[in-house]
Amino acid sequence: MDDSHALGETLAAVNAGLNSLSAVFLLAGYGFAKAHKPAAHKKCMVAALVVSAVFLICYLTRFYLTGAHRYPGVGPMRAVYFALLFSHMALAAATPPLALRAAWLANKGQIDAHRKLVRYAWPVWLYVSVTGVLVYLMLYHFV
Numbered sequence: 194m195d196d197s198h199a200l201g202e203t204l205a206a207v208n209a210g211l212n213s214l215s216a217v218f219l220l221a222g223y224g225f226a227k228a229h230k231p232a233a234h235k236k237c238m239v240a241a242l243v244v245s246a247v248f249l250i251c252y253l254t255r256f257y258l259t260g261a262h263r264y265p266g267v268g269p270m271r272a273v274y275f276a277l278l279f280s281h282m283a284l285a286a287a288t289p290p291l292a293l294r295a296a297w298l299a300n301k302g303q304i305d306a307h308r309k310l311v312r313y314a315w316p317v318w319l320y321v322s323v324t325g326v327l328v329y330l331m332l333y334h335f336v
Contacts, residue, residue, distance in 0.1 A: 201259030204251050205329060211248035212325035215241050219319050235299070241318075242296060245288075248325075262332055274331050281324040288318050 222237030264274050291314035298307035 197258045201255045204255035204258070205333060208248055208251050208255060209326050209329035211244055211251065212322045212329075215244045215248065216319060216322040216326075218244060219315065219322060223315065238296065238299075242292060245292070245318075245322075249289075264332060266331070266335075270331070270335075274328070277324055277331070278328055281321060281328055284317050285321045285325070288314075288321050292318055 218237045218241035222234050222241060225231075225234035225237060264271060264278075266274060291310065295307055295310050295314050298304075298310060
């Protein structure tokens with residue numbers, strides 16, 4: 194295995210960790226919002242944005258180094274993998290504009306509009322974070 198391929202494999206694990214961390218920040222941020230602790234909520238959500246931005250950089254680097262990976266499994270798990278992957282990919286494309294818009298609305302003090310948007314954006318972002326980890330596990334460990 195050459196150095197760039199080894200780095201790509203390492204980045205795949207790093208990406209799963211970043212997705213996990215993003216999910217933790219999203220859940221904590223939700224909890225703080227429900228507990229009416231806006232300062233803690235904001236810190237968690239900014240952290241989730243930063244972690245997700247780092248994930249994107251690492252993901253693009255990994256993809257550049259190693260390209261797309263083929264799922265080696267067969268049978269029903271192959272269908273499960275592709276259903277999970279395609280839903281993850283479609284929603285992952287929608288997440289950055291949703292998350293950035295939600296952050297912009299909150300920063301501008303447009304809290305009612307922010308709340309309306311995050312009713313949809315937050316579960317999508319959480320789904321993408323969690324399914325990113327599941328896709329990684331299925332691709333690299335559960336075959």
